[in-house]
Amino acid sequence: MEKQTLRMNERGGSNVGVIIGLIVLVVVGFVCVQLIPIYYDQWTFEDEFNNEKLNLIFVNVNDDAKVKDAVVQKVKTLIGAMKNAKVSDKDIKVTVDPANKKIIVDVRYLRPHKVPFLQNPLMFHMKKENRPI
Incomplete structure (x- = not known):
């Protein structure tokens, strides 16, 4: 009789462990679903920001207004491709x-998410400086 009671208590303990494990798994899955697309977009933005197309804009530094407009337009296009980026x-x-044939681009943008225990929205910052040849 004692063995049967002991076995029933052990079964109940394992059920609680499974439930806690499933809750942890669901929370981790939710956080991943919320944050992985945001960071993937950030990495894609960095790649596009550092690619040769943006460097070609940097070649003609003689007209300040043209360069600023072209860079701002390119950055807005790249950020506009992200969902909910502000x-x-x-x-x-x-x-x-x-004078030094130099351009510095400094970009900050926000991305909202639904993870309750993280700063919302997440702020991203990127700075690029071209190097004259």
Whole structure:
């Protein structure tokens, strides 16, 4: 009789462990579903931001306004491709130095998410500086 009671208690303990394990698994899955697309978009944005197309804009540094407009337009296009990304004109800073043939682009943008225990929205920052040849 004692063995049977002991076995029943052991079974109940394993059920609680399974339920806790499933809850942890669901929470981890939810966090991954929320954050992986955001960080994937960030990595894609970095790749596009550092590619040769943007570097070609940097070649002609003589006209400040043209360069600034082209860079801001390219950055807005790249960020616009992201879902729910928020960026304003003041968050895209383009500094042109024609004397040194140098351009510095500083971009900050926000991405909202639904994870309750993380900062919402997430802020991303990227800075690029071209190097004259």
